[in-house]
Amino acid sequence: MLIGHQSWKFENRPIIRGAATVVGPFEGQGPLANDFDIIHGDLMLGQDSWEKAEKTLLEEAAKLAVENAGLTKEQVNFFVGGDLMNQIISSSFAARTLAIPYLGVFGACSTSMESLAIAAMIVNSRSAKYVLASACSHNASVEKQFRYPTEYGSQKPPTAQYTVTGAGASIVSHEGKGLAVTSATIGRVIDMGLTDPFNMGAAMAPAAVDTIEAHFRDLQIEPGYYDLIVTGDLAKVGYEIACDLFEKHKVPIKQTEYFDCGMMIYDYEKQMVQAGASGCACSAVVTYGHLLKRMRKGELKRILVVATGALLSPISYQQSESIPCIAHAVSIENGGKE
Structure with a gap:
């Protein structure tokens, strides 16, 4: 229900039934490496473009989240997701592979919680039993689109940030026990x-x-x-x-x-x-x-x-x-x- 001016309170307490994370090699060298499900050793993930590699990250995270929730993708009612690419192609093309009814969202780097909020709202209202929420990005694809291609080798100022290569996904359910x-x-x-x-x-x-x-x-x-x-x-x-x-x-x-x-x-x-x-x-x-x-x-x-x-x-x-x-x-x- 709406509470205050811009917040939702989920009185039916939707549950995060399963979740999964897939990251690239650089993220696998960081302090949180042990908390990721899959760490790839190759930025290309065996694909022939950065964008296809990003799509693959999301496909893997989504499929693993469904598996961790003890479900099959046929049981998932809706898929809510987005990314940073033009026309959110990573998520939309992954939705083509997953064949789950799809709501594409764009909030730039806020997309992870935007998709989770929407998934929880859908489940809380009993409009779905299981909803997949996700977000993904790839360092090389984002740098190419928004700044300079990695191959260009440009200098970056101290205020610049390093785009994470990875994907995170969760299954939100109206039943279960946990978070x-x-x-x-x-x-x-x-x-x-x-x-x-x-x-x-x-x-x-x-x-x-x-x-x-x-x-x-x-x-x-x-x-x-x-x-x-x-x-x-x-x-x-x-x-x-x-x-x-x-x-x-x-x-x-x-x-x-x-x-x-x-x-x-x-x-x-x-x-x-x-x-x-x-x-x-x-x-x-x-x-x-x-x-x-x-x-x-x-x-x-x-x-x-x-x-x-x-x-x-x-x-x-x-x-x-x-x-x-x-x-x-x-x-x-x-x-x-x-």
């Missing part, structure tokens, strides 16, 4: 006038803070309600700006542990990732891999995942448009119903 999706806050588009595609963290931070503030206001809770709050891929630059904004707006974020997925997936000492990670797969693989495993171990009871996205395109950048940004928040809690 429940309890609420979601849908973000507003926030544009602070930034135009630099190599400084996405700074552009997205205000949107993340705006959505988190709306979540607390709508649900009438404080940060301490959660054991952990993570933003999607602000990385070092955006994370520091977000912390400053929380302080300025008098949001008591220090009541809980607050961190960013873009700072968790890579080793800053050993991997040259500038400010940190980004990409649709960033929050997807950190959430569906690392965070859900921590919850199942009992280390975390309640978390809020706030995926952030920069809604630019190559055309808007070439026309000197600023970068509109958005963030979507989803709360996940231990203790699903029978």
Whole structure:
């Protein structure tokens, strides 16, 4: 049901029945490697293009999530997913392979929680029994589309982020026991006038803070309600700006542990990732891999995942448009119903 101005509370507590993560070789060298289901040793995944490799990542994650949920893909009612490619071709072409009724969504790097929020809403309303939610990205395909092809070898500033190669998927169900999706806050588009595609963290931070503030206001809770709050891929630059904004707006974020997925997936000492990670797969693989495993171990009871996205395109950048940004928040809690 609608609660407050822009949030949903899922009174039927949809369950994350199964989840899966698939990543590339660089992600497999980071500190969260043990939390991923499949780590590929080849960026091409045996395909003849980066884009086909990205599609394959998603197909593998989706099929494994269905398997981990103890289902067949024929039992899944709907597939909600998206990515960063033009016309979300990675997800749409994967949907062709999966042959599951499909809703394609685009929220840039916020897509992981956008798809999960929509899946939970569908299940909560009893409009489906099982819904697949996903997001994916590939470093080489994203760099080619939004910045410079990897082969170009361009220098990057310290504010730049490294796009995650990977895919994360989950099966949301109205029955079962375990981790429940309890609420979601849908973000507003926030544009602070930034135009630099190599400084996405700074552009997205205000949107993340705006959505988190709306979540607390709508649900009438404080940060301490959660054991952990993570933003999607602000990385070092955006994370520091977000912390400053929380302080300025008098949001008591220090009541809980607050961190960013873009700072968790890579080793800053050993991997040259500038400010940190980004990409649709960033929050997807950190959430569906690392965070859900921590919850199942009992280390975390309640978390809020706030995926952030920069809604630019190559055309808007070439026309000197600023970068509109958005963030979507989803709360996940231990203790699903029978």
